[in-house]
Amino acid sequence: MPPARSPYRPRKTPRQQRAWETRGRILEAAARVFARHGYASGTTDRIAEEAGLSIGSLYQYFPNKDAILVVLTRNHVAEMARLVAEVLAEPRPLTAWLPELTRALVRIHGADPRLHQVMYEQAPRTPEVLAGFREAESEAVAAVERLLRADPAVATGSAWQARFVVATIESLVHRFTGDLPAMDPAELEREIVTIVTRYLCPGPDLEKRPSAW
Amino acid sequence: MPPARSPYRPRKTPRQQRAWETRGRILEAAARVFARHGYASGTTDRIAEEAGLSIGSLYQYFPNKDAILVVLTRNHVAEMARLVAEVLAEPRPLTAWLPELTRALVRIHGADPRLHQVMYEQAPRTPEVLAGFREAESEAVAAVERLLRADPAVATGSAWQARFVVATIESLVHRFTGDLPAMDPAELEREIVTIVTRYLCPGPDLEKRPSAW
DNA sequence: CTAGAATATGAGGAATTCCTCGCTTTTTGT
DNA sequence: ACAAAAAGCGAGGAATTCCTCATATTCTAG
Numbered sequence: 001m002p003p004a005r006s007p008y009r010p011r012k013t014p015r016q017q018r019a020w021e022t023r024g025r026i027l028e029a030a031a032r033v034f035a036r037h038g039y040a041s042g043t044t045d046r047i048a049e050e051a052g053l054s055i056g057s058l059y060q061y062f063p064n065k066d067a068i069l070v071v072l073t074r075n076h077v078a079e080m081a082r083l084v085a086e087v088l089a090e091p092r093p094l095t096a097w098l099p100e101l102t103r104a105l106v107r108i109h110g111a112d113p114r115l116h117q118v119m120y121e122q123a124p125r126t127p128e129v130l131a132g133f134r135e136a137e138s139e140a141v142a143a144v145e146r147l148l149r150a151d152p153a154v155a156t157g158s159a160w161q162a163r164f165v166v167a168t169i170e171s172l173v174h175r176f177t178g179d180l181p182a183m184d185p186a187e188l189e190r191e192i193v194t195i196v197t198r199y200l201c202p203g204p205d206l207e208k209r210p211s212a213w
Numbered sequence: 214m215p216p217a218r219s220p221y222r223p224r225k226t227p228r229q230q231r232a233w234e235t236r237g238r239i240l241e242a243a244a245r246v247f248a249r250h251g252y253a254s255g256t257t258d259r260i261a262e263e264a265g266l267s268i269g270s271l272y273q274y275f276p277n278k279d280a281i282l283v284v285l286t287r288n289h290v291a292e293m294a295r296l297v298a299e300v301l302a303e304p305r306p307l308t309a310w311l312p313e314l315t316r317a318l319v320r321i322h323g324a325d326p327r328l329h330q331v332m333y334e335q336a337p338r339t340p341e342v343l344a345g346f347r348e349a350e351s352e353a354v355a356a357v358e359r360l361l362r363a364d365p366a367v368a369t370g371s372a373w374q375a376r377f378v379v380a381t382i383e384s385l386v387h388r389f390t391g392d393l394p395a396m397d398p399a400e401l402e403r404e405i406v407t408i409v410t411r412y413l414c415p416g417p418d419l420e421k422r423p424s425a426w
Numbered sequence: 427c428t429a430g431a432a433t434a435t436g437a438g439g440a441a442t443t444c445c446t447c448g449c450t451t452t453t454t455g456t
Numbered sequence: 457a458c459a460a461a462a463a464g465c466g467a468g469g470a471a472t473t474c475c476t477c478a479t480a481t482t483c484t485a486g
Contacts, residue, residue: 016453019463040253043443054465059445121334134393157407160396164385164404171384172377180347183373191377194370195412203416229432229483256473267435272475 035115039122088143091150109177248328252335301356304363322390
């Protein structure tokens with residue numbers, strides 16, 4: 001009886017050096033092909049060709065097309081999680097970690113915007129992928145929350161504060177990093193830092209200020 | 214000689230009442246089908262069936278599948294542009310138009326998040342569609358710019374200020390309106406208003422405040 | 427009422443794409 | 457050196473999907 005095949009699980013674990021390299025070549029090729037053609041038109045045939053492999057070899061390492069993008073996405077999420085965890089590891093003032101975090105995200109997403117677009121917008125919404133996204137975000141939110149609480153310059157706000165900080169940074173980075181006329185990275189970073197900083201360290205309530213209306 | 218067929222142009226303009234209704238039924242059906250199945254799996258056959266029509270009839274009104282989503286998207290963009298233009302028509306203080314605008318966007322996108330996701334993320338990136346997006350956004354940015362300049366409570370900021378206001382509102386609305394655990398609309402509105410207001414009406418510079426670090 | 431125009435029908439052609447499977451080549455352990 | 461295991465190959469089956477076209481039905485103008 002053949003072993004049960006679960007989807008999104010590699011159908012074979014490489015034993016030889018050569019096999020690992022092949023697997024890597026497939027993933028790199030897939031990244032390029034998805035970036036160039038989008039998910040739907042990024043066919044497995046094209047990926048195999050780009051990797052300089054036959055289609056049959058490709059299917060020795062990935063049970064189906066979705067699985068390739070799932071692995072690609074999972075790797076990216078893991079890399080992001082590592083980065084965020086590192087930058088937010090220990091208590092520092094907002095003015096230290098916020099620009100650093102923003103700059104790193106701008107840099108990474110500016111590198112290959114089309115691929116990131118495919119991963120975020122067209123990746124198969126597998127429970128596994130969704131859970132990965134959620135978990136990574138939760139960790140980021142938790143880390144931000146710790147830093148905010150420890151920072152006397154930060155005003156305590158709604159319970160959603162940390163979540164909005166993370167969402168704002170990520171959303172704006174994605175937004176201005178697309179294939180449209182790209183913005184100057186330094187400028188983008190500055191403006192995002194400004195928005196988040198003012199959100200977290202507001203002046204006196206608006207109602208208590210003089211108004212000319 | 215047959216007339217040249219340009220893609221994304223209806224292949225026939227309805228002459229009878231019945232025909233207009235049919236066209237409408239197709240668009241409504243397509244909206245439902247795309248929302249349920251996404252773009253790739255939202256097949257023309259399914260749309261025709263959902264509309265209670267034969268596939269042949271569908272192709273009398275739309276030259277191909279893309280054209281249906283293009284029309285759907287164009288209608289949505291036009292609706293948005295109307296709304297924004299109306300809310301931002303005349304000079305009012307930030308505290309008046311910002312909550313109103315935010316609430317309207319939250320309401321509209323909360324209504325059918327899956328469809329909006331398909332329109333924004335999977336709509337064929339036709340030059341026409343892209344131009345539509347850009348134009349609508351430019352108008353919004355221009356309107357916001359006018360209001361900001363006229364508002365004494367708003368600090369003059371970077372040249373990108375208005376663009377970031379629009380991007381922030383739209384991005385956060387989309388972000389928290391997805392199919393993930395949806396947030397309470399009122400709360401979402403409040404927080405977006407807070408972020409944008411503090412961005413536009415900051416307190417004294419951070420450097421001039423006492424810090425405990 | 428009737429002829430022609432407008433609209434509706436749906437079987438199936440053409441194209442694409444995913445993936446399998448029997449076979450060959452390369453590597454490894456002994 | 458050699459047998460067995462691992463890796464690689466690629467023609468083509470199976471399924472899906474877009475869309476056409478020859479025909480049928482419904483509407484409208486005179």
